[in-house]
Amino acid sequence: MARDMARAFDASPNPYTMLTTDFRYAGMNQAYLDAVGRSRSELIGNNLFEIFDAGGQSEQARENVRQLKNSFERVLQTGEPDHLALIHYPIEVRGPDGEPRIEDRYWSATHTPIRDGAGEIVYILQHTTDITELQNLRKRVSGAKDSVAVADLLSSNVLARAEHLQSDNLRLQSERNRLLDIFMQAPGFIAVLTGPDFVFQMHNEAYAALVGRRDLTGRPLVEALPEVPAQGFLDLLKQVRETGTAFEGRAMPVQLSSGPGGSLRTHYLDFVYQPLKDSDGEVAGVFVQGHDVTDVVLAGERQKLMIDELNHRVKNTLATVQSIAMQTARSHGEPRAFAEGFQARLMALSHTHNLLTRSHWEGADLAEVLRHETEAHGLTRILPNGPSVALEPAQALSLGMIFHELATNAAKHGALTSGDGRVLVDWALENDEVKLVWQELDGPRVTTPEHRGFGSRLIERNVRHDLAGQCSLDYSDGGLVFRLTFPLERRAS
């Protein structure tokens, strides 16, 4: 039977040749040998493109070789037969004098994959027809005046159609390549999954980057991305497959590994699972397309946190201002005095805010806080002396209020009322504890006030409550002495 087949093959007037997958001659019939003008021993085992180079190194020759090679590659890639309706492929033949020469030839070829028992493609069967005569005649008659009938007779229309078909094929091929390029380079991630196990058929660069460049092609989802199915995505894919309706996800969180054995990272994805239907309307696969919107989602969360924090601070500041207004009103019954005292305290608060804004609310230096709150009374009259001390924002605000109250009091009743009075502010840092002394000199004689005003209550509360420290106010003959101790790092409780 096999021998009968081989004899039939050899006897066929149609030229056939079998090529290995690396384009070496494995066999051919007599018609093929006649068509190319070669003997069997010249061809067997040799590469087709080494024997027939389409006429050398010209641009045209290279293009011809490329077309033929592409047709073979398509057969190997798709496993489907490929047709070359018309290919210009000159070959080397021996002339009547026995000398080799290049002869222009036109061919029409069909390439069919031949598989082994395991289904692997092992050969390409080429069925080729030399149509040079038809082509030449067509060219000749197209120049003649009464050529129409002859041309028809010579099937020039058939050739023209064949030429068109071939150029259509080339156009479609380049269109397909262009689409593939767009697909591969698209900024969004794209993948095609097929079958009930969702096997990766193809995926683009963005998808590879998203999943940490793991081996995907040809592998089912559960194997390729083992962390994904348990997160509900397999159920979603099954649902799309069963219902045939697309699923759209918005900012959906997914934990993805950064590579094989890599650590998990949360991504937020906008994506679509689009069912791919075959000619029977059955869902054959799922087209996955989307964008990683992690940065957008995180920025949104940060913004919400910042707005919450801003709201919290504004409302707290309003409550603080409300408190200042109420307490000031209680100690200053007269509207003018109230307005003065209230405004001065608001300005004190504002000064420290300005200072903190400069450091983006990271903190402020003690000497700076003192200077900001007291410079209105003259820089030469309040004399600071101490090391650099970095205060946290809350500590800076508290000390600002304290310095303001002390300076206001000094200007009303103490050392700053007369031209000669001065205030010495000395501080030191010991074991992370700030020890500060505010000493008024050369002012009027002072006595302990009968009534504790808002100012002194505010000072004491700030020290105890906000600074977790201790303080004392001594009204000695020489002037007021205020002593303050507070921890720099506020300990819990």
Added chain:
Amino acid sequence: MSIPGLAGRRILIVEDESLVAMLLETMLEDMGCVLFGTASRVPEAVEMLSGDDLPDAALLDVNVAGQTVYPVAEILKAKGIPMVFSTGYGQGGLSDGWETHPNLQKPYTEPMIQQALMQALGVTTA
């Protein structure tokens, strides 16, 4: 103006800003309440609630120096002491499970505190 139903009630304040704490103290005194104590930090408040002497109600700032006040709220709940929250975050500023308690938004007025405390204590205006 002393308020019947609130007069003599001992109130705990948890608030990190001394000026705001002073405002609350003044308002509570005006209503005839007695100050149980003011804590400026969560551990301080927890300590104040560790003995047998307990307040009748508490006013809790939700965000206390960067910490949430819920550990204090848990103790109060366990001991059956009514509480009022205050927050700068507005509606939705309270975590799950605490929304049933009165929630004041800063800044607040005396009548707002009075109403919230009466609601927490189950006192009705006659």
